[in-house]
Amino acid sequence: MADTALVVGGTRFIGRHVVDDLLDNGYEVTIFNRGNHENPFADVEDVSHVEGDRRNDTDLKAAALSVKPDVVIDCVAYYPEDVRVATDVFADVDGYVYISSGSAYGVEEIPKREGETELCACTDEQATDDAHDSYGPRKAEGDREVVAAAEDGVNAMSVRPCIVYGPHDYTERLDYWIDRVLNHDRVVVPGDGQNLWHRAYAEDVASALRIVAEEGEPGEAYNVGDRTLVTMEEMVDLIAEAADTDVEVVRAGERELAAAGLAADDFVLYREYPHVLDTNKLAALGWESTPLVEAMERTVAEHRESDRDGSEHDPGREAEERVLGVLDTL
């Protein structure tokens, strides 16, 4: 009999890839969510849908009882309480995996490493608010709930992704850069182009979640990110390669940007200090990541079919043109 997987959340982005990956690996899959977004698996026979709110304990228990999952992938636990309840409701499963975040790390080290790099602290106030500032602390506290559950014998694990990209990415962060590369010959990259923000290809995050559910050690957290990172400039070049087009990257320093009223962090995916996750622990479980060009080719192909353009992140092409106007390509 096939193993049964319950995906909490799971219709929009990461969860969607999780469902595909589980199906590819022979699982019977049930998705559990409020039904607020269109269900891309509505016509897929092997995927059942249970409607409910994960923040409603009764709903979650009902799902547990009706599905009797072997593994649970929790894509939408944004509060420590969510994790505490879920590890209780799913205390008997073979593997419960909580999607935490690289943001759970509380100090800037390169790379950030499970069990070594300090996590964010989380006050009681932060644990229940929904501010962007408390995202890292809440994710870290969720990780501590996983550790506590494991101490009580629950097969609970955490996975900490960095910036996830790939098909169906509704955050549109990478879409901004893809759109720029597809539609312009010259593109401004802030700073000296060396900026590093570790990214994780969505399909690889999905396989990581399954592998950790199957092979992970209870109470442990596993970083997930591309095995090889690229800088922001290399990312732009990679998009161009994947899209089979050319692009001239124009680097602009702080004063060169300021002349057009721009700052480096007006550009999405720019991060002042490098954010790099160590991925050896996950790799030791047998996980691998998709070659970068292949991952980007699939991302760009799906971008072309979508109506996403990343315009919500656009610092303004006019301002960018002003920067380009005075700067030569180096």
Add this chain to the structure above:
Amino acid sequence: MTSYDTALFVGGTRFIGRHTVEAFLDAGYDVTTVTRGEHADPFADRERVTNRTGDRTVRGDLKAARDAVEPDVVVDFVGLHPGEVREATDVFADARYVFVSSGSAYVPGDVPMREGVTDLHPCEPDQEDADDAETYGPRKAECDRAVFAAAQRGVEAMAVRPMLVQGPHDYTERFGHWVNRVAEHDEVLVPGDGGSLLHRVYVKDLARALLLVAEEGEPGEAYNAADRSAYSLDRSLELIADGLDTDVTPVHASERELAAHGVEPGAFPLYTPSPMLVSTGKLASLGWESTPPAEYVAETARAHVDAGVTGPEEAPDRGTEEAVIAALRGESDEGDE
């Protein structure tokens, strides 16, 4: 505990070797260094350390040292040409042999660079005996392949690939440049946006890595040696300032802003145009740990100040830096209009 107690160092009196002698002495070894005698022997008055004059390019010198010392362990600090490593792995075929390679052996590009995954430079036959900087990486890579080939023949030979080595007695003075600037000035000119990421390794940690690989390493394997925690160029300045109990304001200058004064980013010590980061998991799995950067940078900075280190000759001089900084101030004033 291993039963090894006799070590022979080929090279080893100036910087890395000097610290490695200390690490081996601490671990109970008797150490013999083989050097040409061109630099003063810092261990002249020390017990359990012997210096022999010899040239590593002369096979007879290596054999004589081997026969006199009968080493359990050989650490080769000065293998710069593949032929030398082929010779050494032959002469020392009965010892545990550790070759000090370099992160430069990798074709740069992968972040991070991993043993057995990231490609090594190819090395053309006519590059093998060259001495220029361009062929350094290819030669070190070919030396590594000589180590692997020796292991295939049954020699217990390993390679260690250090990234940029830092610590007291660093005669390259590359880190010393930044120590000097932070010690002497409030504003320090930094190329790019300060995020330049060149993985470093503290020399005493490297020394312990060489000892560990000598004792525990797998023949035919290479091990990256770099701080478990890397940091940017800007962060280097902060760590130095903290260590010297002072403050620093980095002034970032883009390529164009530097070019206006005839300076290239690459002229600054420790600047890399793309991140140079290695995976350190393999060495760590042998039980190796590294010293927190804040701790060793403070020690290194104080040592460099005490030694009067000012930085490499070829680095930008302070006058030029000040001219760039002054120009940037002027330009930013105009930008505020």
